[in-house]
Amino acid sequence: MVNPVPPASAGTTTAGTTTVGDDDFADLLPETRRALAHRLAVAQRDGRLPGVVAAVLRDGQRRWWGSRSIVDGHAPDPDVQFRIGSITKTFVAVLVMRLRDEGQLKLSDRLGQHLPAVGPAVGEVTIRQLLAHTAGLSNEPPGPWWERTDGALRPELADLLQHPPLPHEPGRLFHYSNVGYALLGALVEQLRGDDWYTVLHREVLRPLGMRRTTALPDAPHAGGWAVHPWADVILAEPLQQTGRMGPAGQLWSTADDLTRWAAFLLAGDDRVLGAASVAEMRESQAPGEEGYGLGLMVARADGLSLVGHGGSMPGFLAGLWIAPEQRLGVVVLTNTTSSPGTGFGELATDLLRIVAEREPLIPEPWRPLAACDPEVLALTGPWYWGPTGFGLRLVAEDVLELTPLSGSNTREARLRRSADGRTWTAEGGYWHGEPMRVVRDAEGRVTHLDVGTFVLTREPYPADGPVPGGVDPEGWRAERW
Incomplete structure (x- = not known):
């Protein structure tokens, strides 16, 4: 077991304070930096965290980082590894999406088409359901707590499945499943012919320059601790290799590497996964839930729309969140099994909120369009679905926005014209994809x-218009009752 937190790199002062280079937060105001450092210090104290490191990025670049530790002079820097737990699932999901984009599989495929060893019941669940935790699988594999026991206890895929393996009907509800991601890792191995981490390193980590994200700890790395719930004493946590459960939470990483990963989840990278596919991962999939996309949690906090993932393993907690509308991201890593109250739990979102509130994005200047199709321009203006008014605006050369004229109607959409100019498709809201x-x-x-079959006319219920069901021939009238 290593020290609570390894020595920091040269040039970083850690005795109760945090010092970083000016170039790391050149775009943040001094008051913002102080607020971030204060929030981190409060989290370390109130959460009784042995060590913690955090980083904030904007526009794909790290703008601030800070750290605290129980040992003066030994606070972690952004190159110190921590175990990241279920953030591992975001990497596995990207591997699956790469296979989809290559045509190796469809998200609607049954798992058994590619991985028959899972048996007939589990073989019927779809890859999309596994990615979104709607496959109905159990949370955990059978046997003792997998995170604290040797993965060799479960050498075969069948050893991961409870009996019965599906406590819920596939597709009916959101039920978080570590087992489901273990099966997705096995799917990657089956289709790539190599173990999942080797595939990850070759196809994702190396292209993105994430040299410090590994399956096994690589010094400098933090040791994992448990903090006694009723006393200020600590206990070393064991380190186990999780075997077939590895795709659910095996990885180790650093604040520096995860900052790169957050930037990727904001914008995509054609060397790994294009922006459109990454955006698809950020869309909520679970029925009746706003909480999970394809390998990514979806949440709202402090008025921010967030996408990311938390992670935990014995001795470690982690969080990675992005706020796409603000082009912000945050990474927080600590080496404790649990943290009371708001010590660690709200740290990530609070750091995002501090930057979003104190330094809101400066909008781009308004500019007229470079080109305008007269036929498209003629479509703009007021339209009516029955008596309900909408406004249609041209916002880009091939993009229209349909918005309600009153607050009582929530149906709205962006409409994008196809490359051949013949069709328009709605993006977002009630009509998404229509x-x-x-x-x-x-x-x-x-x-x-x-x-999407909603007929919009230039005036409310025109007498000679194409209104489904027709219009009363007496037309609009005034009546005294």
Whole structure:
């Protein structure tokens, strides 16, 4: 077992304070840096954290980092490894999405098509369900607590499955499953012909320059500790290799490497996974839940829309979150099994909030469009679904925004024109993925818009318009009752 936290790198002062280079937070104000350092110090004290390191990024670059430790002169720097637990799942999900984008599988495929060893019941669940924790599998494998026991206890895939293996009907609800991600790791191994970490290193870590993300600890790394719930004493946690359960939580990483990973989850990288596929991972999948996409948690906190993942293993807690609308990200790592109250639990979101509130993004200046199709421009203006008003605005050369004219209607969408210019598709909201048709009469004049069968006309319920079910021939009238 190593020291509570290894020595920091040269040039970092750690005796109760945090010192970083000016270039690391050149875009943050001194007051913001102090607020971040204060929040980190409070978390270390109140959460009784042996060691903690945090980093904030904006626009893909680290702008601040800080650390605290119980040992003066031994606070971790961004190159010290911690175990990251279930953040590992985000990496496995990217490997699966790469296979999808290559045409090796479809997310709608049954697992048994590619991995028959799982048996008939589990073989029926889909890859999408496994990614989104809606496959109905148990949380954990059978036997003793897998995070604290040797993975050799479960040498075969069948050893990961409870009996019965599906406590819930697939697709019915969100039920977090470490077992599901162990099976996804086995799927990657089956289709790539190599162990999952070797594939990860070759296809993801190396291209992104993440040299300090490993399956086994690589010095300098923190030792894992448990803090007594009723006394200020600590206990060393054992280190176990988790075998087939590794894809659920095996990885070790650093604040520096995870900052790169957060930047990737914000923007994608064509060497690994394109921006569109990464954005797809950020979309919530679980029925009735806002909480999980494809390998990524989806949440709201302090008015921010967040995507990321938490992680825990004996002796370690971790968090990685991005706020795409603010182009912000945060990484927090500590070496304790649990932390009371708000010590660690809200640290990540509080650090994001501090930057978002104190230094909001400066919007880009308004500029007119470089090009404008007259036929598209003619579509803009007011439209009505029955008596409900919408405004259609041209916001980019091939993008329209449909927004309600009153707050009582929540249906809205961005409409993007296809490359051939023939069709429009809604993005986001009630009509997400639905087509919009521009309907014309025999003379070529636009009569109405059809958005997922919702007929929009230029005036409310026109007497001679294409309104489903027709319009009362007496038309609009005033009545005294």
